[in-house]
Amino acid sequence: MSLSICADCLSRLRISHNPRSSLAIAAVSLTPVSSFHSASVMAKNNSLVKSKKGNRAPESKYRSSQSAKMKKKTRDRPKPPPIGERRAQRHRIVLSNTNALEVPSLENWSKENMTAEENTGRMLGLDGALLDKLRDCKAFKTTQNWSLFRRPATLIRSETIQLGQEIEQVNHSQGKKTVRHLVTGDKASGKSILGLQGMTMAFMNDWLVFNIPEAQEFVNNTSSYAPLKQKDDQAQSEQLYIQPHLTQALLTRALHANESLLKTLKFNHEFPKHLPLKQGTATLKDLVQLGASDHTFAWPAWQALWRELSEPGANSRPRVLIAVDSVDHWMGPSKYRSADFKIIHAHQFTLVRQFLGLLFAKAGSSPPLANGGMLLYSTTGSNTPAFPSFGLLLNQMRARAQGLDPSAPGFPLPAPFSKPDTHVLELMSGLGDVNLVELKGLSVEESKGYMEYFVRSGLLQRPLTEISLAEFRALAGGGVVGELAKLGRRVTV
């Protein structure tokens, strides 16, 4: 039996302060209108009408099972995509979109206008050969918005120009000048893009580029590792671990991105005998190729390559850029375990230790690169692990940048009775040469140039005025570039 009122919303009960209208409402409210009521009077009527007309099938005397009447439907299972397809889809980098309007006056970014200050706040395009190299060294990321525009272009901001000037300084210096940068900033403030721009400029100047696009891979226990055999004199120090597949991946990126340059480089030092290379004719490209082709040779090949690049010899060496993204993951214990089930610290991995040793080189140590270069490491804003010791390290760098002496009373120190990470504390002795680049929001001029590019690509379909620009900048937390990009692509009706 159906209830005469709806059990869910009690729709017959209407409270009205107007006594005259209450009667009229009561008359109407007998037939509730909405179809989802559990006790619909209309539905009840319908069933009556149907039974009168005799449309319903005659009821059988006995209950019979329903399943006999129902046909079994064969379910078509969609075939899963072939192995690797979905991962490829996930990692695919799309650099062009034919739906976007072409921006006619887009200049290319090249070696000539690399550091031209009048380009600040303008978008400059990236052209063919450079794109291939950047793609090969995995400089592009899926989180960036390259797929929105007709062709890839990047915003030249003041930090880019500064980076370019430093690259030129290294080019002109005769010595082994090495510039060290640690880029930090909020989420979406353009840290990875600055790394990409650094790599672009390095490729323009024929530098050798090594890129680590995701530092987290080294510590999250998803790649092979093995203890490094130590010599007798090192037996007292802690156990180190190598990561053959990650070394192989690093060499593969380096090989494809720098192939033409590596071909021209001859061996300076004693030929590594345990590696199957042709004596005499082999170049550094063969060495890198060997490591890239087989993970068992990757670590010795990397060691031999690094020796060639870091120790001066008869043949001159190119300048080197090393770019590492989301370096904070290297500042604490990893997810790996040793054979006796102790947690392995990130600094016990040889590559991590080597790259961090380059950035935080102790005062008085020998120059890390044979012919100078740049180290461009950046932190992550969206996937930050909680490593307070690294936070302290950054605070110390900020204090140093403000001219605070390490012995001054206000200088940040580990909290008393806390247990700071000793591995990270060791890095603090090498902070002297590291330059902290803190990325903030774009300036008004830069944001204008950036948003204009969205307008001219047909993404932002309203004219850009001073008021709307100010609005965008306010909504984007003071011109944080990633947030501006989100506002620029938003469809406004």
Next chain:
Amino acid sequence: MVFILGVNFPEHRFIWRSLETFFGIGPSTRQRIMARFHLHNTMKVGDLNQTQILDLTAHLDSMKLENHLRRQIQQDIQRLRDTGTYRGRRHAMNLPVRGQNTRSQIKNARKLNRAERF
């Protein structure tokens, strides 16, 4: 197919998953075994080389697993019963062993607490 401790595993299966199929290996033991042989978390059975398979099998051989472990549990219960302890008696009577109330919810105890348990 890879043969580990008498069982064939397909190559695309994760090692952690294969190890946990053995009676007597749970997540904690599995993590320790994998760390012992420096196997990372996302490694598949097909990625193991021959020496690693042999090492792993030798290590698993040395552990008390599967029927050996089941038999030991059996023997422990048998011993309790033979020495006439309270726990042994409770096992023999198919009743809870650890002081639970027996008024209503002892279905599992009835099922599992047996002297002859399989």
